[in-house]
Amino acid sequence: MAGTTEVVIVGAGFAGVACARRLAAEPRARVTLVDRNGYHQFQPLLYQIATAELAPRDIRFDLHEMFARHASVRTRTGEVVAIDPHSPSVTFADDSMLAADVLVLGAGAQPNFFHTPGAEQHTVPLYSLTDAERVRGRILELFRDAAAKPELAADGALTFVVVGGGPTGVETAGALAEIVHDVMPHVYPHLAIAGARVILVDLGHTVLTAFSDDAHSYAVQQLTRRGVELRLGVSVKEVTPDGVTLSDGTTIKTRLVVWGGGQSAAPLASRSGLPQGRGGRIDVQPDLSVAGFPKVYALGDVANIPGADGEALPQLGSVAQQAGDWAAGNIIADLEGDRRQPFHYRDKGIMAMIGRKAAVAEIGPHRHELKGRFAFAAWLGVHAQLLANAGAEMRAFVSWLDDFYVRPAHRSAELLDPATIDRPRIRLEGTHDGTEHAG
Ligand SMILES: Cc1cc2nc3c(=O)[nH]c(=O)nc-3n(C[C@H](O)[C@H](O)[C@H](O)COP(=O)(O)OP(=O)(O)OC[C@H]3O[C@@H](n4cnc5c(N)ncnc54)[C@H](O)[C@@H]3O)c2cc1C
Missing domain, CATH: 3.50.50.100 (FAD/NAD(P)-binding domain)
Known part of the structure; x- marks a missing residue:
């Protein structure tokens, strides 16, 4: 489709899903939402699964079904092994590549074992x-x-x-x-x-x-x-x-x-070539893009997102979800020729x-x-x-x-x-x- 902006979102957690949802209503954007799993998992209820209070199906939401009614959002199941922030694209484990006009990283976190033996x-x-x-x-x-x-x-x-x-x-x-x-x-x-x-x-x-x-x-x-x-x-x-x-x-x-x-950024952060700060997370600017890479955003647990006081916001579902929605707003602002807005977190506590x-x-x-x-x-x-x-x-x-x-x-x-x-x-x-x- 001529004049369409291709947005590739890596990670269908709170951040990636929120970003895709907002962009789904934008006719000038076409989204590919990529996740290794093919489903969104609701992390805050994981320990209910671990202790048999809920069944896995209760917190696992199929991405294809979630976006079935949005023609402009494709979902793709695959492990992203590398990204190129210079000419935005992602490479999958099977060596296939996907080019993007805008790249959104929402790959989440991994446990940090602090080098504890065993x-x-x-x-x-x-x-x-x-x-x-x-x-x-x-x-x-x-x-x-x-x-x-x-x-x-x-x-x-x-x-x-x-x-x-x-x-x-x-x-x-x-x-x-x-x-x-x-x-x-x-x-x-x-x-x-x-x-x-x-x-x-x-x-x-x-x-x-x-x-x-x-x-x-x-x-x-x-x-x-x-x-x-x-x-x-x-x-x-x-x-x-x-x-x-x-x-x-x-x-x-x-x-x-x-x-x-404890936790640190998902492994993709260290393979991205992007600036990493505390916890190995990618440092982002107030508009949620990475300094020097205006077409690359990092959101949620994979990013250090500055709050109103300049300190990084905590790794929370509400931060990731709001950042996903906000980044989509800034992608749309670019399409409109408007100014991007600095992220404002509505703190739920x-x-x-x-x-x-x-x-x-x-x-x-x-x-x-x-x-x-x-x-x-x-x-x-x-x-x-x-x-x-x-x-x-x-x-x-x-x-x-x-x-x-x-x-x-x-x-x-x-x-x-x-x-x-x-x-x-x-x-x-x-x-x-x-x-x-x-x-
Ligand atoms: C046990 C637990 C309980 C929590 N409880 C709460 C709570 O009560 N309230 C709250 O606000 N927050 C809670 N959190 C934190 C919250 O879940 C996270 O802050 C939030 O999930 C971050 O969203 P995200 O989109 O950044 O990343 P995630 O939700 O972690 O999503 C990242 C996605 O990226 C995918 N991915 C990663 N790497 C790749 C790759 N290389 N290729 C393809 N796909 C990839 C993953 O499969 C995953 O789907 C909890 C977290 C945990 C672990």
């Missing part, structure tokens, strides 16, 4: 559906094996370690405590699982350090009440297949360590859910503090909005919410069945590397 090999991070399925599979396997051979518990088979006391670690530890202490005793009533433990390790002297002191004590109290043991002020020195050694010299025998210890009806939230730019049910309600509101903005299905979220309130410790039998862990974890119906779908 961490990469013997822990499971929680960044993707595959990770979350691995955690669920491992929990079910360990309980199944301990039910057959109860003596395995003494070897750490029922000891679950979470590394990192930030929101991901705290939310994961809270959800693990529920499945380990409240759900599994009903599945294996004959198994003496009084010895089952959930341990949260963090180098800091409290959890949720980004929150207020009040929130720290509340989170510690709620985790402890749920049976999470806290090992604070110690770091992980080494992880082996059967244990974790801490900086105080102690060793915890365990067969499952979930790594929530920060929040973490610790467990059923227990959450902390600091709402809005003035950080109005909430705890308990009110914070949980705020968490629900923000996440429902993130889902709706992504154009994702709300049905599963609403049914999960119903279970969450009305049927404590309820899980679907399918998600607790160890037989399901041997099946292919994630089916990519009709999608494989290089597949392209016109919208």
Whole structure:
């Protein structure tokens, strides 16, 4: 189509999907949205997958279906291995290339193991559906094996370690405590699982350090009440297949360590030749493009996006989603011959859910503090909005919410069945590397 601007978006996370959605209504732009998976995954609900509260299909949204009604948006499944910011283009793992007039990078993050020996090999991070399925599979396997051979518990088979006391670690530890202490005793009533433990390790002297002191004590109290043991002020020195050694010299025998210890930019950032700052993230200008490369934008977790105070904004779904929409606005401004606008983040605040009806939230730019049910309600509101903005299905979220309130410790039998862990974890119906779908 003459006069059409080709926009290639790498990554169908919050940032990429929001950018494509806004551009879908722009007749002068044609978009190719590329992702290695062929689906959008809703990361904030990953630990519900890991602890069998939700099924993978509940948070996996097929990209082709999401954009089926938008003729100007194509989706392509494939691994991008290189980008050329000078004459914008991407190269796929199968060596095919895609040229662009405008390149948008929304490739997200990867876990940062901080060179901890054994961490990469013997822990499971929680960044993707595959990770979350691995955690669920491992929990079910360990309980199944301990039910057959109860003596395995003494070897750490029922000891679950979470590394990192930030929101991901705290939310994961809270959800693990529920499945380990409240759900599994009903599945294996004959198994003496009084010895089952959930341990949260963090180098800091409290959890949720980004929150207020009040929130720290509340989170510690709620985790402890749920049976999470806290090992604070110690770091992980080494992880082996059967244990974790801490900086105080102690060793915890365990067969499952979930790594929530930090993140850095997706590997594509270091292969892009673009300027990288803190966390290996690509530094961007206020209009979200990269200095010296006006036709290249970087958004969301792969970028350091300057906030109003000049500090980089946090790695949050709402930052990524708003940046995606904003970058699309600036691409349209170029088409109109208008001036690009500097990104303005509408701060929703920060929040973490610790467990059923227990959450902390600091709402809005003035950080109005909430705890308990009110914070949980705020968490629900923000996440429902993130889902709706992504154009994702709300049905599963609403049914999960119903279970969450009305049927404590309820899980679907399918998600607790160890037989399901041997099946292919994630089916990519009709999608494989290089597949392209016109919208
Ligand atoms: C467990 C967990 C819980 C979270 N909870 C919350 C929360 O409660 N609230 C909140 O606001 N935020 C939360 N976050 C953070 C939030 O999910 C991220 O900030 C957000 O997903 C970032 O969006 P993004 O679009 O930048 O990247 P992502 O959503 O990570 O998307 C990146 C996409 O790029 C694709 N990709 C990467 N590299 C390539 C490549 N080379 N080739 C092809 N495709 C590629 C990936 O497959 C992925 O789909 C959570 C994050 C995690 C991990």
